[in-house]
Amino acid sequence: MRSETKPFVLGEDLIAELAAAMPLPVVVVGADERIIAANAPARALFGETMAGRHYITVLRQPMLLDAIENVLRLSEPAEATYRITQNQRELVYDVAIRSVRVPGFSCVTVAFEDKTEVQEAGQMRRDFVANVSHELRTPLTAVLGFIETLLGPASEDAAARKRFLEIMDREAKRMNRIVGDLLSLSRVEAERRVRPTDRVDICALIRSVSLSLQPLARDAEVRLIVEGAEGVEEVPGDFDQLTQVFTNLIENAIKYGGRGKEVHICVTSHSVEPTMRGAGVRVDISDQGEGIATRHIPRLTERFYRVDSHRSREMGGTGLGLAIVKHILNRHRGRLRIESHPGQGSCFSVILPYE
Structure with a gap:
């Protein structure tokens, strides 16, 4: 006696399970134009109270709504773009809309890919x-x-x-x-993903860079003062790249610190450096210049960003120095901290881990 094969039924419960298995945000719209399923990434994007609501009240953007309407009506694939602003950042999604039709059941899947x-x-x-x-x-x-x-x-x-x-x-x-x-x-x-393996004597490096920049300091009538550059352990690093970092920062302090002023270079060792979650060495390079307005500080390491374009060019700057510093320190798993206030000078701090 031949057994009959039970017909496969695609229902809302199975649709919800399939949507939950998708890594991208997925919203499923039923034939009655109401949302019948949404996975966790979609609920994080649109809110928890989506099920049972008409898709127009949730998705809202005209271009996306038109695409969904066409797929519901014609069953042909469609694409759209979805844009939202979140935490002052514009998020852009490519949206793929597809029709699902089996005997006794139909729906439309709306998948969002973050671009x-x-x-x-x-x-x-x-x-x-x-x-x-x-x-x-x-x-x-x-x-x-x-x-x-x-x-x-x-x-x-x-x-x-x-x-x-x-x-x-x-x-x-x-x-x-x-x-x-x-x-x-x-x-x-x-080389940003290649961690340096050599050991670098930061104190010797700072002394060497300061000595090489003494002629520039004399021409600018700036006094270089190096403090604490003794008894600090070596750090893993690329000697040439770290030389480039400190040459750039000390040279900037000399150029923008003001004629007749002082530039202080302070090296300290910390058994617990909060930004490193472990032991590290910190080099503070501070000047007595005009300072930098707070609004400029987050953008100083952007390529070609200048606080004063004309003055920077007159000083021979390319607008790339701090971008190079940032990328070198990222390779060394280090940090760059900038503190400055108008009229109070600036302090650029380099923090490097011992391990």
Whole structure:
């Protein structure tokens, strides 16, 4: 006697279980246009009280609602974009809407894929290309203009030729610094997941960097004061990269600290460094300059971000130095802390773990 096969029934309970198994936020809309299931990621996105409500009262955005309506009516796949602002950050989702139809049951699945990081990365790339183009265009335009002048009206004017060549030399060196910093940043980013294994004597490194910057300090009439650079243990690190970090920070303190002022470099060892969850060494580099407004501090390590663009360029800055510092310290599992108030100077602190 042949047994009859029981027909498969796709019901709301099974739909809810399938939705719960999905890692992406999934909302299921029934044939009556009411939500019959939503998994935990979807409830976190739209709220816990979704079941039984009409999808229009939950999803709200016109482009998404139109796409769902078309799928309910025509049963053809559709795509949409869903955007919300959360904690002052715009989140972007690609939404896939699909129809499910079996004998005796039909519904529409609405799946949300978070594309926020992809969108932000794309915007960062576009901003970066625009910034690089702008930074290189300015000195390049100046050089081309002076070359044209030297080939024409100033070809026989020795004084003008000398003055123009000096400006061209300065602008060409600026372009060279920008390209050098871009290459440095690229190398650091390529190695960001490779933890350094060498041991570096931070005290010896600080003394060496301070000594190499003494001519710059003398020209700026700035006094470099190094404190506590004795008896500190070695840390795991890349000597050349850490030299770049402290050269950049101390050089900035000299340039922006003000003529006739002091720059203090204090090295301390901590058996428990809160930001490291363990032992670490801290190097505080403080100046007596004009200080930095609070609103600028979170953005100082962005590529090409400057508090004062004109002054930075006059000082020879490329706008990439602190971005390089941040990436090097990330590779070393270190931290950069910035404290500053207008009129009270600035303190840049580098914190490195012993292990």
